[in-house]
Amino acid sequence: MSDVLELRGLTRHYGEITALDDLSFTVPSGQVVGFLGPNGAGKTTTMRAIFGLVDLDAGSVRWNGTAVTQRERRRFGYMPEERGLYPGMRVGEQLEYLGRLHGMSAREAASATRAWLEQLGLAERVDSRVDSLSHGNQQRVQLVSALMHEPDLLVLDEPLAGLDPTGIDDIGQVLIHQARSGRCVLFSSHQLDQVEDLCESVTIIDHGRLVVSGRVDDLAAQGQRRLVVRVEGDRDGQWARGLPGVSVSEASGGAVRLVLEASVDSDEVLRAATHAGRVTEFVFERRRMSEVFREAMA
Amino acid sequence: MKILIVLGIGAVVLGVRLWLRRHGRGARPGPADERVAAEERVAAEERVAAEEREVTGRDGKAAVGETGRKERRGPLLGDVGLVAGREVRERLRGRVFRIGTLIILLVVAAAIVIPTLRSGKPAPQRVGVVGSLPPHAEAALVAAGPSLGTTVRVVHEPSLSSAQDDLRANRVDLVVVDGRRILVDKAINPTDTSTTAELVRALAAGLGLQRAYDTAGLSPAQVEQVSHAVPIPVTSLQPSPQGTTRTTSVIGVILIFVMLTQYNTWILVGVMEEKASRVVEVLLAALRPLQLLSGKVLGIGLVAMGQAALIVVFALALAKGVGSSLLHGTAPAELASALVWLVLGYAFYCWVYAAAGSTVERQEQIQSLAFPLSLPMLVGYIMALTVAGTGDVSLFFRVLAYLPPTAMFAMPVLVGLNKVAWWGFALSVLITVVSTVAVARFAARVYRRSILRTGQRVRLREAIAGHAVSVR
Numbered sequence: 001m002s003d004v005l006e007l008r009g010l011t012r013h014y015g016e017i018t019a020l021d022d023l024s025f026t027v028p029s030g031q032v033v034g035f036l037g038p039n040g041a042g043k044t045t046t047m048r049a050i051f052g053l054v055d056l057d058a059g060s061v062r063w064n065g066t067a068v069t070q071r072e073r074r075r076f077g078y079m080p081e082e083r084g085l086y087p088g089m090r091v092g093e094q095l096e097y098l099g100r101l102h103g104m105s106a107r108e109a110a111s112a113t114r115a116w117l118e119q120l121g122l123a124e125r126v127d128s129r130v131d132s133l134s135h136g137n138q139q140r141v142q143l144v145s146a147l148m149h150e151p152d153l154l155v156l157d158e159p160l161a162g163l164d165p166t167g168i169d170d171i172g173q174v175l176i177h178q179a180r181s182g183r184c185v186l187f188s189s190h191q192l193d194q195v196e197d198l199c200e201s202v203t204i205i206d207h208g209r210l211v212v213s214g215r216v217d218d219l220a221a222q223g224q225r226r227l228v229v230r231v232e233g234d235r236d237g238q239w240a241r242g243l244p245g246v247s248v249s250e251a252s253g254g255a256v257r258l259v260l261e262a263s264v265d266s267d268e269v270l271r272a273a274t275h276a277g278r279v280t281e282f283v284f285e286r287r288r289m290s291e292v293f294r295e296a297m298a
Numbered sequence: 299m300k301i302l303i304v305l306g307i308g309a310v311v312l313g314v315r316l317w318l319r320r321h322g323r324g325a326r327p328g329p330a331d332e333r334v335a336a337e338e339r340v341a342a343e344e345r346v347a348a349e350e351r352e353v354t355g356r357d358g359k360a361a362v363g364e365t366g367r368k369e370r371r372g373p374l375l376g377d378v379g380l381v382a383g384r385e386v387r388e389r390l391r392g393r394v395f396r397i398g399t400l401i402i403l404l405v406v407a408a409a410i411v412i413p414t415l416r417s418g419k420p421a422p423q424r425v426g427v428v429g430s431l432p433p434h435a436e437a438a439l440v441a442a443g444p445s446l447g448t449t450v451r452v453v454h455e456p457s458l459s460s461a462q463d464d465l466r467a468n469r470v471d472l473v474v475v476d477g478r479r480i481l482v483d484k485a486i487n488p489t490d491t492s493t494t495a496e497l498v499r500a501l502a503a504g505l506g507l508q509r510a511y512d513t514a515g516l517s518p519a520q521v522e523q524v525s526h527a528v529p530i531p532v533t534s535l536q537p538s539p540q541g542t543t544r545t546t547s548v549i550g551v552i553l554i555f556v557m558l559t560q561y562n563t564w565i566l567v568g569v570m571e572e573k574a575s576r577v578v579e580v581l582l583a584a585l586r587p588l589q590l591l592s593g594k595v596l597g598i599g600l601v602a603m604g605q606a607a608l609i610v611v612f613a614l615a616l617a618k619g620v621g622s623s624l625l626h627g628t629a630p631a632e633l634a635s636a637l638v639w640l641v642l643g644y645a646f647y648c649w650v651y652a653a654a655g656s657t658v659e660r661q662e663q664i665q666s667l668a669f670p671l672s673l674p675m676l677v678g679y680i681m682a683l684t685v686a687g688t689g690d691v692s693l694f695f696r697v698l699a700y701l702p703p704t705a706m707f708a709m710p711v712l713v714g715l716n717k718v719a720w721w722g723f724a725l726s727v728l729i730t731v732v733s734t735v736a737v738a739r740f741a742a743r744v745y746r747r748s749i750l751r752t753g754q755r756v757r758l759r760e761a762i763a764g765h766a767v768s769v770r
Contacts, residue, residue: 051583053750070586078583082752084576089388100380101584145580 010059021208034199035188042208077151087131102149156187192289220286230255230281239276381593429476546629547714550636569655595648643706649741656748657756678704702733
């Protein structure tokens, strides 16, 4: 039986502010689910609610159809947005302690700590104080603490924030591997376009409400066509402005990204471009998640 | 005494264990751990269903997984034990703790040893005797030693000049010449309380009396009778203060104050640091707030009781070794009462400090909290020391002995002054225990509501009524 996390009608008010507004979605096992939305959309509150860290006004968090209790939470792994470890504790000791809090025996915790530190290239730092590690390495230790007990569900709040490209690759690989081994993986990001390579499906929220949810491939293929065109001598894409049914969604690095209405013939666009100068790039692209979000909100 | 300590620690462990069994995972949470009613009702029903499935074994996977996990849960007290274990390890490792313990032991050693040094056996007195001395007079001279806590050795001098030489060279302390006069090196000041001075006074009076008996021509039987005269007894309307036990209760009160201050600060800072470092969110994803809190106060409490036991055992052994009078009479009972109140005082205050710690996340905020929090302790402590000094028990002080925030200081002093019946003691213990339960519940509530609210200091009103971030 494959596991599933189900959020049903989560609602939470802070005084005047509505943090969660009847939010429902599911996280199936076996795939990485991206949980996206701008800052303040309610991602952290949702994730805290999964761990019972927020009193909900209404709604429930269910695991395989049953309301989540401490027993289930012990089999979850969590990396909060505000990272936290005991600064003065040694890396190995810290991880073993957290592993044991999740029900591992002392021996299991010790061997899992060794194996994970090895895998993330931190084996020789096992006796270092946590606060002597670099930011990226602390983040890696934090990740280990979330998944060393082989959780059924992995919840990571902004795991990529503040990481360099190597760090992003490392953590991304771990997430994909976790999902492939049949776990539920939910991770949040406010940078909507950063995660397309990483996740198979996304749930996008704003103001505590669900905006759109689905497989990345489906969402990216839907909607209007995107066309990236580079014309020498016209970095701002002046040539494309005024073309009927064509809008310039962005101009960067000397290329313009165009959104084409259904009626537009792309050959017409190509002709206009060649008329303006030498065309060095002419590519159809998928819809980005930020565009999915913007278009769903419009 | 050791048995008492072991019993005390055992009782704490047993109590927490029983409590855990009632509030353990899977069980319906108590009022202090209330969650959202809606979620909880559903959860409770479904838990029952899930447990039934497990029992009947219809859901094979869940049953195996759960029992497998239960077997792996080794540590005593489960999660609370894990948290407590970490606290104990971290605290014992701290240099401040080790040095602090050493300092306390040194102070205790000084308090026990120094008084015995002053009243200890002085050097034996050497008395030179020139000329003849009646045999009964020489016997009286030697007998004067023990009454002054010393021994007297008689040195027969061949001549006055050799006696003077010995006196100058400090080979003898004083010289009795023909039983008629006493020779000393330096003039003796009336306020001089040295052993030599006391002996000189005693001998001067005694030998003078002897000469008077001889002059009066008393028979040996009459001399015997007269010299056995004893002073008539003097009684007072008010009972005399019991010096020894008073000292013991003062030491007990100081110990309680020093230890409560130290361990409460640990809790305050420990909770604040977990909040400040944000590690608490990781912990609370796996633990209930009350489990985390209980583990913390239990761990620090065990360290506290271990330290107290070490100090008491050390004090007892040392007092016995040097023959101190500090632990005679009712003092052991009083020491036991001090230990009981140390445990109760810790149990009462630890929750208050834990709750306070959860509302702040910076060192300077701690400082503004620590003083108002310590005020009731300070009042109780100062009052207790004053009363122990004067022996005057006011009604106000009696009231303090029954109020949980001050009872741990006032009650041991009442015990020391022998001014409380056993039922009064028991009543005060009962009041403190009941209030401790209430305070713990209140503290758990404040903690839940404050620990994840970062940024500003959480106001107490918000924490109690709080409709903000709160844990479970």
